Amino acid sequence: MRVALERLTKRFGTVTAVQELDLEVRSGEFVALLGPSGCGKTTTLLMIAGIYRPTTGTIVFGDRRVDHLHPKERGIGMVFQSYALYPHMTVSENIAFPLELQRAITRPDREARVREAAAKVQVDELLDRRPAQLSGGQQQRVALARALVKRPDILLLDEPLSNLDARLRHDMRGEIKRLQKEVGITSIFVTHDQLEALSMADRVAVMRDGRLQAYATPDELYAHPVNRFVAGFIGSPPMNFIPADLAARNGDLVARAQDIELPLPPAQRPRGNAAGATVGVRPEHIAIVAPGEGQAAGEVYVVEPVGREQIVDVQVGGRVLRVVAPPGYGGKIGDRIGLRFAPERLHLFDPQSGDRLA
Amino acid sequence: MAAVVGERAPSTNRWLAALPYVVLALATLPILVLYVWLFYSSFFPRVEGFRPVGDFTFDNWRFLWDPLSVPQMRNRPPIVPLTFNTFIFAAMTSAIGLLVSSMAGYAFSRLRFPGRRMFLGSVLLLHSFPSVTLLIALFVVLRALGLYDKLVGVILVQTAFALPFGIWIMKGFFDNIPWDLEMSALVDGAGRFRTWWRIMLPLVKPGLLALAVLLFVEGWNQFLLPFVFMPSGSQQTLSTLVKGILGEGRFVDYGLLTAVGLYYIAPVLILFVLAQDQLMRIYAGGVKG
Numbered sequence: 146m147r148v149a150l151e152r153l154t155k156r157f158g159t160v161t162a163v164q165e166l167d168l169e170v171r172s173g174e175f176v177a178l179l180g181p182s183g184c185g186k187t188t189t190l191l192m193i194a195g196i197y198r199p200t201t202g203t204i205v206f207g208d209r210r211v212d213h214l215h216p217k218e219r220g221i222g223m224v225f226q227s228y229a230l231y232p233h234m235t236v237s238e239n240i241a242f243p244l245e246l247q248r249a250i251t252r253p254d255r256e257a258r259v260r261e262a263a264a265k266v267q268v269d270e271l272l273d274r275r276p277a278q279l280s281g282g283q284q285q286r287v288a289l290a291r292a293l294v295k296r297p298d299i300l301l302l303d304e305p306l307s308n309l310d311a312r313l314r315h316d317m318r319g320e321i322k323r324l325q326k327e328v329g330i331t332s333i334f335v336t337h338d339q340l341e342a343l344s345m346a347d348r349v350a351v352m353r354d355g356r357l358q359a360y361a362t363p364d365e366l367y368a369h370p371v372n373r374f375v376a377g378f379i380g381s382p383p384m385n386f387i388p389a390d391l392a393a394r395n396g397d398l399v400a401r402a403q404d405i406e407l408p409l410p411p412a413q414r415p416r417g418n419a420a421g422a423t424v425g426v427r428p429e430h431i432a433i434v435a436p437g438e439g440q441a442a443g444e445v446y447v448v449e450p451v452g453r454e455q456i457v458d459v460q461v462g463g464r465v466l467r468v469v470a471p472p473g474y475g476g477k478i479g480d481r482i483g484l485r486f487a488p489e490r491l492h493l494f495d496p497q498s499g500d501r502l503a
Numbered sequence: 504m505a506a507v508v509g510e511r512a513p514s515t516n517r518w519l520a521a522l523p524y525v526v527l528a529l530a531t532l533p534i535l536v537l538y539v540w541l542f543y544s545s546f547f548p549r550v551e552g553f554r555p556v557g558d559f560t561f562d563n564w565r566f567l568w569d570p571l572s573v574p575q576m577r578n579r580p581p582i583v584p585l586t587f588n589t590f591i592f593a594a595m596t597s598a599i600g601l602l603v604s605s606m607a608g609y610a611f612s613r614l615r616f617p618g619r620r621m622f623l624g625s626v627l628l629l630h631s632f633p634s635v636t637l638l639i640a641l642f643v644v645l646r647a648l649g650l651y652d653k654l655v656g657v658i659l660v661q662t663a664f665a666l667p668f669g670i671w672i673m674k675g676f677f678d679n680i681p682w683d684l685e686m687s688a689l690v691d692g693a694g695r696f697r698t699w700w701r702i703m704l705p706l707v708k709p710g711l712l713a714l715a716v717l718l719f720v721e722g723w724n725q726f727l728l729p730f731v732f733m734p735s736g737s738q739q740t741l742s743t744l745v746k747g748i749l750g751e752g753r754f755v756d757y758g759l760l761t762a763v764g765l766y767y768i769a770p771v772l773i774l775f776v777l778a779q780d781q782l783m784r785i786y787a788g789g790v791k792g
Contacts, residue, residue: 196686217692229687233705242701246692295692 153202222292415502593722608673630667676710
């Protein structure tokens, strides 16, 4: 089922948590609301769930306006960050609770559906346990089963992975994505972790201070971030930003900062005639080369091996640029090196507004 | 605690570790003596100071099986109906208090309604009101409602006095339940009332049990209200009987008094022993404003 938010605003007293948010989620799509804490993403989710009433704006499910409806009339399932399993009920009672409230479902039918939902997330062995007797991962699965058992039109997940340890998080990431595609249910999840958003969602809505910053596929967000905030928020390690002057040289345009001179290929030239720009370049798009080669010279500041690659901080003039080097790179602190920037991977942002120039 | 200290530094410090207990024991002694005195006094004909006089006897307890032979009991309602009255009084105040406190506590904890803070504050103010100051006003109101000299009237008054405490206790327990659980119940399709009944109430069960016991005991021990508002015999409670024996003529039969007193507090003591764990949770559960 399609979900459309139109000019959705939520104010708490004088604080505006969500400001004129427009967002459309296509039927069957998996969308992430991504942003730092306090950006309004959870408030948005709770408005979709019907827990919060929007101050202004509308929420549409399919062709039905729902913003005046109670949660129970919206046909949603939700997984909470804390999982919110009912501690006094067994796993099977937890999963059965949403069905218990639907009079049309008979008891044998209910039991069958509880088992079916439990089997789907592999907790059918745990039906008689209580939540306190489950591990975090198992609680998460039970919460998923409970959210899905009434076959809702829309699934909402609030920071679904944040309470799991790193390894389990990775596993559940894949599993939730797979489950979402299997069930084919329109799903919206909230996360502050860009990796989670990129790896799980079909499209990611990046929010900041209650406003939508960008709404695009993970590839698009990574390759063509619309502004400096999105560019810095997406990708790990984060993008390097270099304040630079733009100048013409030999008919070419170059971005010049102290000790660095980057020729801009035609595709990277800003529209209009800006005099300065913030140049963004991702660590994986800078290569370490022999001293004297490349577009900048620097000195290794520190090397952090992270297994499949090494993150190298390089001091260039007065600033430190972060570079990703292959695992075999054997640089030492203090080594003199050159840096080669991939010219077609440069991003230019307006120094004031942060908007993308090219 | 003492064991841990003992392990780290054997023998010498063991005495030091025992010191707090010794101090506390000394401070507690007078209170302890009180109960011990009450206990053995009821089994001797007379007690002079702390010293029992005469032989061990159950004579003081004969009000239980032969009330007519006890002069002080002759023109009073029999002990069994009195006990029953006391029980009804305590149980009803507990039950009504529980029902109202759990609903009001939930509302104060979860709903944002106009005047919420003012209500909370005034509830607390009521709690600090000594009931003695309201006796005349209560008398007038009970008379007007036709509830004077009736058990039900005193039950209502007692419940009203107990409510502020109950409401705050229950609010504290509800405050400790994460919002997520309630939101989850709403999303799962429950309405407000069902959420309260199926999710919230079971989760504050320790609070409910503790409050039930406390209200019951408070009702059981209540003297002033039954004494003032039920003057005419048949609906009296045990506390008024004790007072009656104490105030009968110039000569007070302390043996009888202690026996009746012991009979009167026995159920409370038993209840406390049985419900100890629950009662302690009322503080573990925390009372957060």
